[in-house]
Amino acid sequence: MKPAPFAYLRPSTLEEALAALADTQGAKVLAGGQSLVPLLSMRLAAPSTLVDINGLPDLDGIAADAAGVRIGALARHADVLASAEASASQPLIGMALSHVAHPTIRNRGTTVGSIVHADAAAEMPMVLRLLDGTVDVASVRGRRTVPAADLFAGPLESTLAHDEVAVEAFFPALAPGGGVAFSEVARRHGDYALVGVAALVDTEGGEVTRARIGFVSVSDVPTVVDVSDALDDPAGAALAELEPADDIHATAAYRAHLVKVLTPRVLADAIHHARERTGA
């Protein structure tokens, strides 16, 4: 469990980092390292070069306003979770982050890193997708903004090019009539969820005008299902689009059952949240 040899670069400007990525075949970006370093140690990944971005300035910001929450590439989960401004603007961020692993991992792991790692068993890629957030991406070719809907290509695969660095994620604020909720079932506290479910609803006068549900661990990529027209059977509508699978921790049937248990609960919680916020 020692990594294969790799070159290590620790640039001090974004430009240097992008140039290094563009010039080096097989380079990987190291941010919090909570997924990458174990992969290296197990020799499941053997990049030629690690470009450590922890020395770059101005990437650890967490800024929230009425539009939403901007989270820099070096902002740690723990800092995002502790940000009252972030949770005030978009409460789902904090609700989901409290389920991300353990405090020691959250102290080092980055929210943006988790998103571009694109694990469908992780909470934050799904949350970004549910909220229709975006990721700002930089490379020697310039910057671009990638909508969450275009970010996830497959299992553990994002649409970012090898020389691109995600520098910031944007989570839209919760709309005035909106409500959110999150729940998951995991084998142990802090484990990847067997099933995780988040709901985002819009209401007008207390009535639901739009309802979307995001799922963790029951599909290959972070999946969101619009259940606006299926409020009486949101789980049924969702299961038509999900692909729960067997693994050593749970059967597909049990995961489907958890979708049925959790989806209506989380939807009801989100509606309750919206009504509480609007006083409806």
Place this chain on the structure above:
Amino acid sequence: MTTKMFGAKVPRVEDQRFLRGQGRYVDDLLTDDPRLLHSAVLRSPHAHARILDIDVSDVLDVEGVVAVWTWDDLTGPMAEPLPLLIPHPTLTHGRTQYALAKGEVNYVGEAIAFVVAVDRYVAEDAVSRIRVDYEYLEPVVGIPAARAARTAVHPDVPDNVGARMTQENGDARAAIAAAPHTLSLDLDIERSACTPMEGRGTVARWDPDTSRLTVWSSTQTSTGVRGCVAAKLGLDLAKVDVITPDVGGGFGVKVVHPWPEELLVPLASMTLGRPVKFTEDRREHFISSAHERAQEHHVEVGFDDDGRVLGLDVEFWHDHGAYTPYGLIVPIITSTQLLGPYKPQSYRVTFESVYTNTVIVTPYRGAGRPQGCFVMERTMDAIAAYLGKDRTEVRSANFIQPDEFPYEHGLVFQDGRELTYDSGDYPASLAKLKELVGWDEFEDFRAEMAAQGRRVGIGLACYVEGTGVGPYEGAHVHIETSGKVKASIGLTTQGQGHQTAFAQIVADTLGVRFEDVEVVTGDTRKMPYSVGTFASRAAVMSGSAVHLAALRAKEKALRIAAEALEAAEDDLEIADGVVSVKGTDASIDLGTVAVLSNPLRYAFDEASKAATQFRVGDPGKPPVAEGDEPGLEGKDFYSPPRSTFANGMHAVIVETDPDTAEITILKYAVVHDCGHLINPMIVEGQIHGGVAQGVGGALYERMAYDESGQLLNASFMDFLMPYVTEVPTTIDIDHLETPSPLNPLGIKGAGEAGVIPSAAVFAAAIEDAEGFPITAMPISPSELFALRLEHADLPAEALSEETR
């Protein structure tokens, strides 16, 4: 009088070091030595294959690689199979692996080549460059495949059966046939493992100038490692020292020896003339150390209207993995300790120990008892359910009674001795447990919870544990001229608090201050005669030995002090390290007695002046009398006639979520009897740790092999050792102390107690909550959900709706 230490909740002296990060483990050793080399092992990626060719030609090109070994490079005893440590007449087809695979591999993880390099990174790079040609063979995975024997793990064992063993007391089958009621049960336990925080590790340093080998190993038996290293490397025993530094947990796996690396590291050090280290990583620990627990059992039981067992017939299959280095200890323990606190009128047990292409199976804390307890307690619960009786009533009807000790079962135990219980009071233990857990009030609680839509269940399980297995342990106690006391015991320590518990015994026996006693463990230079730390034996064996050794030192101290004080020995007492004549002011420090015990030619300090040749002794006699020895020391050994039997009873209240099938622990209660308690805090710590490990084994942990013999969860991400969030935040403990008549202190072992009844007690509680039988453990929410579907008339959707 010195404060009595035996029985006191003395804080552990070792915790200062451990909690400050000052523990010294094998991997911490020789780190400043620039000559130290590191090693890595090429391990089989296949469960069953012939090795056609190994090509290491690319390896020595890697910068920093120093040497590589395959089986072809081994000679003499090193080229022979590893020892079969505990032979048994019924182990007719025992097999052990080679230090490096010879021509075939029989599990994923089996060692094939050994690389030594300047650091572990380079060693692993080199390992990845070794090319092996395999001819794949069909793997045998799991007990059903082993029994079907479509393929043989070892070609010369075509039925995959390493051993068949039967023991019988009375005619159980006839008793069952004649019984008013009978039941049949099939009960399974899956594979798990010890998974200590620190894996295996060995460092060796060969000194070519003195031809002396020093080996540090993370082991439960330094004397065992020493004997194996000397034999395998062709060294005189006196040229080999084995030292066990701090060990980060053992739980059984580290009693296995010699591991291939425990021999290859010393071999490499001797060959290369440099110190060499092997530190196992976590993945290696999963695939190349040892597992346990996997057994399938079939029970036939006949009983009367009161639930009295008239005949019990148990047949089981034990998966011992690819090899049998530790013999049949685990299934023999299951077959004998299954009986627990009960006295069936007749009992027959037979087992087959079978080969599979998986990691070897050797004792893991509990060592076959958790399986036996599961079988017996599930049977008791089944009888109670069949008769409609309270589960405690059926158990009471079968208990051995307090006046029936010593109780002979008519069977032979794991140590080759008669299975004879020495003491216990099971009815009293059960009464305490019922009180502690609120057994008689539970139905009210169940109703109260049901009114809130919540589902709860209660279970209990009883066990008896043979502890303090022989053959012997020894101790050496040395009172220095400073008055400080050094006690050496041979067996090793893995965090049990030996430095504290043994110091308590020495302090009381000698009459010295606890702070003045220092205990050394696991160093063959200090105590070369020892067996090891396993089978809950340290307190019983070394505790008794250190008491006896301290008594010898005390006898000598009193003899010398009596002379010095011109008093009769019977008039002396020792307290706080001072010998005094009772009822007078006349006294002498034990340190001064130590000075007087050692006639000196040279004075090296003020105290030693008192013992020089012109100061002491009768000039007409030899300074050391015939038959006497210089120095104030005592050495003795304890060797018991047979094991002493501790016992305990656990109860748990669980909640099962009607929707998600998640299982939550609401209350956990333990009544424990290990005879006289040396240190209740340490005993309770052992119980806490055991219960936590038991929760893991019952609800979370399993070795998930696929059909090709790959271990799918060889990491702590997927092998679900419980976190602190998954184990009970409180464990209610009550003690009963029925002393053992077999040793001078009346003690019994406590190390394995907490883990033995876990599978049984959780199965009982979940069964009680759910209303259908639980016959296989561990159990996950996904499996509980599947069982609900199997036992429900309603489809899954309706089940969820119904409970909302």
